[in-house]
Amino acid sequence: MESPEAARLSAEDISPSSNGPKAEPMLLDDDPDDLFAEATEEVSLDSPERQPILSDGPSPVITPVTPVMISSRADVFDRSPDQDEDEEENRDTFDIQISVSDPEKVGKDVCDSLSLCLQTSLSIFSRDEVCVKRRFSDFLGLHSKLASKYMHMGYIVPPAPEKSIVGMTKVKVGKEDLSSVEFVEKRRSALERYLLRTVKHPALLKDPDVLQFLESSELPRAVSTQALSGAGILRMVNKAADAVNKMTIKMNESDAWFEEKQQQFENLDVQLRKLHASVESLVCHRKELSVNTASFAKSAAMLGNSEDHTALSRALSQLAEVEEKIDQLHQDQACADFYLISELLGDYVRLITAVKGVFDQRMKTWAKCQDAQVMLQRKREAEAKLQHANKPDKLQQAKDEIREWEGKVQQGERDFEQISKNIRREVGRFEKDRVKDFRVVIIKYLESLVHTQQQMIKYWEAFLPEAKAIA
Amino acid sequence: MTSISEDSDKEKVHSVSVDLNNDASLVIDIPDALCERDKVKFTVHTKTTLSSFQKPEYSVQRQHEDFIWLHDTIVETEEYAGLIIPPAPPKPDFEGPREKMHKLGEGESSMTKEEYAKMKQELEKTVQVHEVFLQRLSSHPMFRKDRNFQIFLEYDQDLTVRRKNAKEMFGGFFKNMVKSADEVLISGVKEVDEFFEQEKNFLLDYSSKIKDATAKAEKMTRSHKNVADDYNHISGALNNTAADNNTAFKKHLEKCAEVFEKLRVSISKVEDRMASDQELKLTELLRYYTRDIQAAKDLLYRRARALADYENSNKALDKARLKGKDVAQAEENQKQCLQKFDKLSESGKKELTSFKARRVVAFRKNLIEMTELEIKHAKNSVSLLQGSIEILKSN
Numbered sequence: 001m002e003s004p005e006a007a008r009l010s011a012e013d014i015s016p017s018s019n020g021p022k023a024e025p026m027l028l029d030d031d032p033d034d035l036f037a038e039a040t041e042e043v044s045l046d047s048p049e050r051q052p053i054l055s056d057g058p059s060p061v062i063t064p065v066t067p068v069m070i071s072s073r074a075d076v077f078d079r080s081p082d083q084d085e086d087e088e089e090n091r092d093t094f095d096i097q098i099s100v101s102d103p104e105k106v107g108k109d110v111c112d113s114l115s116l117c118l119q120t121s122l123s124i125f126s127r128d129e130v131c132v133k134r135r136f137s138d139f140l141g142l143h144s145k146l147a148s149k150y151m152h153m154g155y156i157v158p159p160a161p162e163k164s165i166v167g168m169t170k171v172k173v174g175k176e177d178l179s180s181v182e183f184v185e186k187r188r189s190a191l192e193r194y195l196l197r198t199v200k201h202p203a204l205l206k207d208p209d210v211l212q213f214l215e216s217s218e219l220p221r222a223v224s225t226q227a228l229s230g231a232g233i234l235r236m237v238n239k240a241a242d243a244v245n246k247m248t249i250k251m252n253e254s255d256a257w258f259e260e261k262q263q264q265f266e267n268l269d270v271q272l273r274k275l276h277a278s279v280e281s282l283v284c285h286r287k288e289l290s291v292n293t294a295s296f297a298k299s300a301a302m303l304g305n306s307e308d309h310t311a312l313s314r315a316l317s318q319l320a321e322v323e324e325k326i327d328q329l330h331q332d333q334a335c336a337d338f339y340l341i342s343e344l345l346g347d348y349v350r351l352i353t354a355v356k357g358v359f360d361q362r363m364k365t366w367a368k369c370q371d372a373q374v375m376l377q378r379k380r381e382a383e384a385k386l387q388h389a390n391k392p393d394k395l396q397q398a399k400d401e402i403r404e405w406e407g408k409v410q411q412g413e414r415d416f417e418q419i420s421k422n423i424r425r426e427v428g429r430f431e432k433d434r435v436k437d438f439r440v441v442i443i444k445y446l447e448s449l450v451h452t453q454q455q456m457i458k459y460w461e462a463f464l465p466e467a468k469a470i471a
Numbered sequence: 472m473t474s475i476s477e478d479s480d481k482e483k484v485h486s487v488s489v490d491l492n493n494d495a496s497l498v499i500d501i502p503d504a505l506c507e508r509d510k511v512k513f514t515v516h517t518k519t520t521l522s523s524f525q526k527p528e529y530s531v532q533r534q535h536e537d538f539i540w541l542h543d544t545i546v547e548t549e550e551y552a553g554l555i556i557p558p559a560p561p562k563p564d565f566e567g568p569r570e571k572m573h574k575l576g577e578g579e580s581s582m583t584k585e586e587y588a589k590m591k592q593e594l595e596k597t598v599q600v601h602e603v604f605l606q607r608l609s610s611h612p613m614f615r616k617d618r619n620f621q622i623f624l625e626y627d628q629d630l631t632v633r634r635k636n637a638k639e640m641f642g643g644f645f646k647n648m649v650k651s652a653d654e655v656l657i658s659g660v661k662e663v664d665e666f667f668e669q670e671k672n673f674l675l676d677y678s679s680k681i682k683d684a685t686a687k688a689e690k691m692t693r694s695h696k697n698v699a700d701d702y703n704h705i706s707g708a709l710n711n712t713a714a715d716n717n718t719a720f721k722k723h724l725e726k727c728a729e730v731f732e733k734l735r736v737s738i739s740k741v742e743d744r745m746a747s748d749q750e751l752k753l754t755e756l757l758r759y760y761t762r763d764i765q766a767a768k769d770l771l772y773r774r775a776r777a778l779a780d781y782e783n784s785n786k787a788l789d790k791a792r793l794k795g796k797d798v799a800q801a802e803e804n805q806k807q808c809l810q811k812f813d814k815l816s817e818s819g820k821k822e823l824t825s826f827k828a829r830r831v832v833a834f835r836k837n838l839i840e841m842t843e844l845e846i847k848h849a850k851n852s853v854s855l856l857q858g859s860i861e862i863l864k865s866n
Contacts, residue, residue: 271711275712281701289695292690292693295687299687302683303680305680308677312835443860443864446860446863449738456845457850467835467839467842470835
């Protein structure tokens with residue numbers, strides 16, 4: 001499914017240094033159709049009725065009793081000194097820890113208000129430790145701001161988590177049902193990963209909106225609710241896709257690197273989606289295994305009770321106990337499967353969509369440049385015609401327009417160069433970071449598997465003498 | 472055609488029923504099995520010193536249906552009513568692989584390694600269960616002398632014709648008998664013997680529990696195999712990603728390729744082996760004893776039937792005495808019923824006692840073996856995983 005997603009600016013505004021939402025605030029949301037069957041419907045939750053003061057007020061709903069909370073830490077990211085000369089990051093060791101916690105229920109949304117805590121030694125922050133409260137819509141708002149500011153420059157802006165409507169409705173059914181606990185943890189951890197990725201980006205870290213988001217106790221509710229609505233997003237996406245498709249002049253790719261990289265990302269996209277599907281299947285089957293193990297444990301206990309040979313009866317009861325413990329192990333492992341690997345892969349797939357979006361931006365920039373050249377050509381032709389028409393003021397206007405469009409062409413060419421340069425750098429950084437990211441997570445996951453197996457060994461070794469004692 | 476050859480020694484001890492094949496005078500095993508199209512052909516190999524056999528050694532080809540024929544004829548034999556008749560082996564289940572075999576025959580697709588491995592596992596299981604059936608017969612003092620058993624072992628032709636004849640003769644007769652016997656038992660025959668009263672209660676309860684445990688174990692094993700399959704797919708996908716040259720990160724992924732291969736072995740193969748061993752030791756054990764418990768229950772039913780017959784004969788005798796007609800005949804009938812009942816009770820007691828011992832020994836052996844295997848696999852997995860972690864950390 002090829003839907004070039006990117007924040008699209010209206011064609012007129014090509015200034016790269018916007019420092020605020022000049023264009024319509026847009027939400028960059030990737031198309032999760034094939035991955036998250038539940039998360040396809042993006043529906044406006046920020047409807048007018050749901051404005052600031054809600055009748056219930058925030059009520060803490062679920063004590064996070066989730067089995068495994070994987071806390072993401074950016075101190076794992078270690079900077080190697082050989083960065084591009086363009087990168088102006090600090091030479092401090094990158095030390096920033098972000099945790100997102102205390103999900104609170106606000107109105108219908110079970111995980112809407114969260115605490116965001118920041119610990120850092122970086123100088124750009126005013127304090128070493130900060131804790132603030134944020135709403136889910138604030139996160140989305142931050143992302144939309146960043147997307148509108150940086151996407152068109154070729155920066156890869158990390159995508160924000162989805163709202164996932166199905167997760168919401170599940171919650172309405174039961175107070176403490178497991179799926180809602182899972183949903184809350186899923187969102188909490190997704191938001192944490194999102195922030196960490198955002199601050200890892202050197203340019204984004206310095207962005208005033210990001211700093212404000214992380215530090216200030218109150219955030220202005222500047223984001224218009226319309227923009228976050230599902231219909232609005234769909235419109236944006238389709239407009240963007242149309243823009244690229246309607247490009248009458250196919251981009252003449254002079255730089256082989258771009259062509260190659262685009263193809264590689266296409267391939268990677270396909271592979272990651274397959275991998276993600278397999279991992280989701282694993283999570284599902286492991287949960288089944290846990291359920292079936294628990295069920296077998298009960299049955300073995302019953303069999304033990306029925307058994308009239310004393311020693312065998314005892315051994316069967318012990319077997320039932322072991323299987324119960326193993327069931328718990330499976331549950332924990334399923335969590336690790338999910339939070340470490342499955343969610344990570346989902347993040348990657350969406351990141352790659354952001355990468356592809358950036359390539360599309362470049363094409364759009366190129367198209368703009370072409371359009372400007374065409375325009376310039378026309379103005380020149382018009383001026384040439386007016387030369388013979390003897391209309392001095394119109395001629396002057398034509399000359400002015402030529403100058404104007406010459407300027408635009410130059411600007412367009414500069415933009416194109418800049419975005420190409422940015423993308424090269426971004427992709428290089430992205431590749432390095434992601435592989436590190438990936439490796440760290442795989443190591444964590446393997447360690448979780450080792451732990452599970454070691455526990456298994458313990459349980460079975462404890463059972464062995466019981467089995468041998470059957471006489 | 473897929474075949475397996477058991478390289479292990481002839482004196483193989485089966486987990487589900489231990490202490491078989493100890494008597495060298497009649498040694499039976501199934502060294503080979505062929506799976507062609509939709510039939511499995513077992514090679515039944517017999518070594519004997521008994522004079523009742525024509526030759527000291529035989530090898531014959533038998534199909535599953537032949538085993539069923541043998542089982543049914545033994546069940547129908549009145550003489551064996553007081554014995555626990557070894558349960559018939561279940562039909563080999565090769566659903567998926569069978570379709571593949573058909574396709575292979577038509578020269579279509581080829582089997583993947585996975586499918587082949589699964590087929591081999593199924594084959595091993597079915598061989599084990601058919602072999603145990605024969606060995607239970609050969610190790611029992613009465614069954615081993617059975618005429619049909621001997622024919623089964625030594626007749627070098629196809630048994631198909633014999634099977635057809637037998638079906639015509641008996642055709643479902645016994646099944647009907649069991650049904651009515653079932654009801655007799657349930658309707659609460661007054662049990663005088665304490666031993667049998669206890670056994671009845673135990674067997675009735677135990678049989679439903681073990682049936683349930685078997686079903687749950689099967690589900691658990693199936694889930695375990697699914698997990699192993701998923702790991703296989705994942706590692707395959709990872710390998711593809713690493714091997715694909717035209718992908719982003721390829722430089723970095725090359726370093727990981729070695730690790731992914733190790734992971735494939737450590738995670739997916741080990742999980743698969745764990746699942747298989749659990750199936751062989753636990754699930755198969757429970758399956759077998761569910762059938763064996765049923766065989767023990769059948770014995771009780773037959774005895775209960777004999778008891779009912781005896782009581783009926785008593786009533787008939789009383790009636791005859793009252794009428795003064797056919798008294799001698801009725802007396803004779805009553806005597807025979809009593810004899811039959813006593814015989815069943817006596818041999819039944821022996822059989823049920825040795826059954827319990829056999830069951831306990833088998834459970835012990837299997838539980839120990841399963842536990843030791845789980846430990847071994849888990850340790851193996853840990854060392855492989857730790858090796859992979861080392862490699863990844865050092866990069």
